[in-house]
Amino acid sequence: MVTWITDFKVYTSNDRGCPDFFYGHEMHLQDLNESHGGKYIYIGRKRERITSENHKDAVTSLGFLAFSVKQTEKPVGWEFWDGHDLNEGAGSKYIYMVWNKGEKWLNPIVEIDFRVSENRENCEKKGDSFLLF
Numbered sequence: 001m002v003t004w005i006t007d008f009k010v011y012t013s014n015d016r017g018c019p020d021f022f023y024g025h026e027m028h029l030q031d032l033n034e035s036h037g038g039k040y041i042y043i044g045r046k047r048e049r050i051t052s053e054n055h056k057d058a059v060t061s062l063g064f065l066a067f068s069v070k071q072t073e074k075p076v077g078w079e080f081w082d083g084h085d086l087n088e089g090a091g092s093k094y095i096y097m098v099w100n101k102g103e104k105w106l107n108p109i110v111e112i113d114f115r116v117s118e119n120r121e122n123c124e125k126k127g128d129s130f131l132l133f
Contacts, residue, residue, distance in 0.1 A: 003047040004058040004108035008097060010084035011042040018042040030114040038089025043097065045112060056102030059109045066093040074098070 009025040011018045017040070018027045025044030032041040050058045064086070065075055071094060074081045078098035086095040 002049065002110070004050045004110050005045045005112070006048045006050070006057045006059060006101070007046040007080075008059070008082060008099060009044040009046070010082040010086065010097065011044060012084055012088060013040045013042075016040050028112070028114055030116070032086050032114060033088075033090050034116050036087075036090040038087065038091070041084070041086055041088065043112070043114065050108055055104070055108070059099050059101055060103040060106040061100045062109060062112070063098045064095055065098055066095050068093060070094050071096060 009023055011022050011027060020027060022044050025046045027042050027044040033039060048057060075098055079100045081096055081098045086097060087093060
């Protein structure tokens with residue numbers, strides 16, 4: 001059974017580690033602030049079986065936006081966001097995760113992966129709807 005990502009949730013903590021599931025979201029165990037200080041930040045994703053009838057629920061685009069000031073409203077051009085700063089406690093810019101669902105011209109995103117890397121060359125893309133950050 002193919003499942004696609006339908007939602008994201010950010011988990012922030014003062015302590016290392018996160019639960020395997022958080023409010024129905026399967027958590028990715030990579031701390032996004034690793035080696036940068038600040039809070040421990042993890043991203044969870046919710047998966048559902050998507051059909052042509054409910055394609056509108058599938059995440060089809062995903063972005064990470066940086067701002068010099070804290071944002072209190074969803075950025076223009078994006079349907080969904082999590083208001084947690086992904087850079088919390090590490091200083092510098094405020095970084096937010098944003099996404100859209102059901103864009104008919106895009107394939108649903110089936111998986112995301114986060115890895116620590118010393119340089120950009122270690123990043124790779126796997127498939128049309130797999131994102132690696």
